[in-house]
Amino acid sequence: MVPEKLKPPINFTVLILFGLILLSLQLMSSATQESSQLSEMYSWLLLVNALGSVVLLGLVVANIYSLTRQLKKREAGSRLTTRMVSLFVVLSLVPAAIVFYFSMQFLHQGIDSWFNVEMDRAMEDALELSQASLDQRMRWHLKQTQQLSERLADSSATLATLELEQLREVAEASEMTLFSRQGRIVASSSINPSDILPSLPDEHIWLQLRRNSEYVALAPIREDELMIRAIVTVNAREPQYLQALYPVPVRIADLADSVEFAFVRYQEMNFLRDSLKLSFSLALSLVLLMSLLAAIWVAFISIRNIIAPVKELVKGTQAVASGHYDQQLPVIAQDDLGFLVESFNEMTQRIARARDETKRAGVEVENQRAYLETILANLTAGVISFDADYKIRTANQAAYRIFHIHVSHFVGQTLLNLAQDYAELAEPLKSIQRLLVQSDDEIWQQRIAFLGPNGRQELLCRGTPLFSQEGGRVGAVVVFDDVTDLIQAQKNAAWGEVARRLAHEIKNPLTPIKLSAERLQHKLATKLETSDADMLKRSTMTIVQQVEAMKEMVDDFSEYAKPSKKQTVTIDMSALVQEVLALYALKSGVTFKADDEASLLMVKGDPVSIRQVLHNLIKNALEAIDPKGHIEIGLHRVQKNNADFIEIALYDDGPGIKEDQIEKIFEPYVTTKAKGTGLGLAIVKKIIEEHGGAIWVDTTRKIGAGFIIQLPAYNY
């Protein structure tokens, strides 16, 4: 794994936003300092921060909303996100709340501790002291002014001006003015000669003056200058008022100012105590709220980032569970989760590879199976496999061809079940079952002969037990061949050999015997007496006749044994049968029935041989029946094993064939008739088989005898 630069979970913009929030809070905090220039912006800062809180709250609420929706939809990773966010909120909320609570406590107690009764008292006392000190000074100046006013009692206006100047200097007043009763300036003197207009008392002062005839008060002439204004009545002919302004010594004025400033400040602070608490609490709450909301929001973002790979993993796992093994997840971070994701990717790759291999192997096995099945199906030998309970697992097409039971009827059945369903096959099926059970773990081979629907059939069965890898017996396979034809061919060959030998060994001596007998007669006939000559003649006649008969018999026999030399032409069976029947026209009681369409009843073969077959069969039938008996000949086109055959069925209502003879009736020298060579049916069978057909006794017929011939149909 290449170590990459670790990425922080929070991106740059979020950091900037955080910085802005902190800056705004810091500005607000600074603004609470009275002296700060930011003080004027306090309200705006408060509003901005409140708005910021609302925006953050909105973000948090939006996040919570989307998380709830994800929870409802049971989206991957939503529950983990909820748990982590809840944990984070609780972990951050609890200490923040505790700190907040104690901060509030300290804040309130701290502010309250600034104010106490002693301070209050001290402040008020200090103010009173200042006022008392100034009061004393005022009274003193009033008294001084009164004394001075007596000196002005009788002075004229002109004199008064001069006097006033003098008095002012004596009294160390900054300004002295003499007013008439109406408030007009009579005379004035100022320490500052540039002041032309003296300080005039306002209406309020006049009112008090008229009531009390004297007035003294502190007068803030200018903003930073404190004076004592004293006005007294001058008892002259015409009452006048003397106003004197005395400066308060700078030190005293400063002290008074200082005391007042402190007192006012203290008063103000006392008054603002609750507001102060409120505004500090507000600022503190806002700071807490903003930082909490921002933290929760950032928690949402970072938790989402952390959960993202888990989410992907969950999705990936679901995909893998539903069979999509080619799922590859993006590796977001090179941490433990990233490692997990990489491992997951590797795992899915391996699973996908394994699945592909399994699939390939499966296809291969399937191909192999199909290949074997094809081979099995095309085998001429029937193959049936059994499981451990002797139920048939598979059977090939050849089994169907041999038993004429459809493959689908085989599977899942036992042979005994099949024997019940197909009574005509009960014998061989039971035999095979018995052999299977008896054989135990041995390979066995057995010939089974039975009478099938096509006549006598002979099967060569070979059974092999199947074993599992552990050695237990899991079933068996039975392979069987229809060897009927093979055995027949062997028999025919044997008979052929016998015939050849007979012809050779018997026929050769017959000619000398016959010639010798004729010579005897020729030579001795004249020499013997009539009676003897007659006897000789009869005897030689008998010899010659018997030799001829024997020769004929041997010829027949060799004819049977000799492979016929066929000339093959297309034969219209319907016409041929009718042609043969025409020879027996005199004999009534023969009915012939054929399919309408003659063109469908064509075979390829030797017409002479076929005609002989028909002759033999019809002759046999005629010999078997009564003069009033019936012979029925049918000609049909049938389909068997996907091939077309022309079926000739010949029935009579004679005595029929005995059951013990049915098996052997087509063998040579088997006859039920008093006269006959016993080769007729053997020859018939030989000809039919040479033409690729089959002949068998119809055992289903209960009255008389029935023969069925099937010859391959000729299609053009």
Added chain:
Amino acid sequence: MPSSASNKGCLIYFLALIWLLPMSAFADAFAVAVKRAEMNIQGDRYVLSADIDYQLSPRAKEALQNGVSLFWVVQIKVWQQRDYVWDKKLVYKEVRYRIQYHALLNMYRVRNESSGEVDNFSTLPAALDLMSRVRDIQVIDRVDLLAGERYLAGVKVSFDRDALPLPLRPAAYVNLQWYLSSDWYVWSLKN
């Protein structure tokens, strides 16, 4: 991130603000109002004289007594009314008053911040009385007003909340006792 939720939050906040703003109109018991205002011609100039009624709320009085300075700004405006375009502002003037209680002298001091004039009064009504009478404020030259045009003059007294001590300010925006501004008093100016 869906922005609808935060938008909704902002909307609610602004609705609350809009709801709070007209509340000044209901605070009659301690309202500040322009009773009368007129422009007189003195020589070549228009001179404003106005009477303003200051009714302080208990809270404001309490603050004043405890040494908090209160500030009002008398805003004077003259503008030309026009039919198809927005009005044209000709003059805007401010006169700023500060009222403060002096514990040592037991006096109310009114200071005209614009001219620097200071007056002391032993009672609050006397001090307010001075502020009430706005006299002889030169507003605009006669030549600046053209014949045949319509002109409007307006006077408004605004309480300067931002001049309050900081701890009082948040409350001053919320508490009706601190809604001590008048509405605009507008009249048409005849040339």
